[in-house]
Amino acid sequence: MPELKLYHAHWSLCSQMVRVALYEKGLNFESERIKLCDHSDEAGNLTNDFLKNVNPTGVVPVLKWDEEIIRDSAYIIERIDELNGTNDINLWPKDPEKRKELKNWVQDTTVTEGVALGKSLGTIIPLFSTGLIEDLIKNLKFSSILRILIKHPRRERKSAFIMMYFSSIKKRIGPMVYKGFSKEIVNLEKNLSPDSFLLGEFSHADINLMSCFHRLEEMKLGQILQMPELPKVSDYWQKLKSRESYQKGILDYPDHEEMLNKIFQNGPNPHLEPLKEKIRSLINL
DSSP states (O other): OOOEEEEEOTTOHHHHHHHHHHHHHTOOOEEEEOOOTTTOTTOGGGSHHHHHHTOTTOOSOEEEETTEEEESHHHHHHHHTTSOOSSOOOSSOSSHHHHHHHHHHHHHTSOOTTSOTTSSHHHHGGGGGHHHHHHHHHTSOHHHHHHHHHHOSOHHHHHHHHHHHHSOOHHHHHHHTHHHHHHHHHHHHHHOOTTSBTBBBOOHHHHHHHHHHHHHHHTTOGGGGGOTTOHHHHHHHHHHHTSHHHIIIIITSOOOHHHHHHHHTTSOOTTHHHHHHHHHHHHTO
8 A cells, every 4th residue: 555645735625635535545654744825924835845745736635656646636536546445436437338438527526637617517616715715815914925926826816816916806706606506506406316426426527526515615605505596516515524434534634714714704605695596597488
């Protein structure tokens, strides 16, 4: 069995997905938490050591497999599935046609390199976090912003972070994705089968959706997952939450609760009702 070391951030969607996969397989791993530059003045992903020896793009998660460095959450989970842990589970099917179908769902439910934000369920849901990210960035020291400007390797992220610090984009983001999100969640409702996971057996795609749905809960949009118009989505979310890996891989790694409470002040997300209305309109077509 290889020695596994995971470089990850508590609140990172893709880090959550990899942690859940590791716990689903029952694999032991060394954990190294990285505090990201848009969340903390510590900026662990912009240190010289991280950029040189872990990931030159400054992104988590990264899995060290003995001496091999593996990047990209989707590929990491595929590699993890090669291993036999204490749990008898396969996250990827052996059948080539089923693998092809699963690959399409995986790409649709995570942040995929080369896929623009807002073009799939996995690239829309992170956009609802913009308000939190913007508030975290505005709380950074100016020296931290300069560090991002100088050292962050990803031009698009650098530009977004700088814009959030000096201006504001959070009020514009939500309405831009109402239609896309509503279309994707209604499509998921149509594709789900009662009493099973997305493709029958629990798989990589279910891990991705577990993390995405949890993010909706954190952003006070969880009522969408309980809408009577989405009964299969609601049942499916209950099945995902009941898995031990949800507790171990996501709930046991909390972050930003104080800031989230401050943003919403125990009130609803202003995007909630417009989204529910849009979903109902699509279902009633």
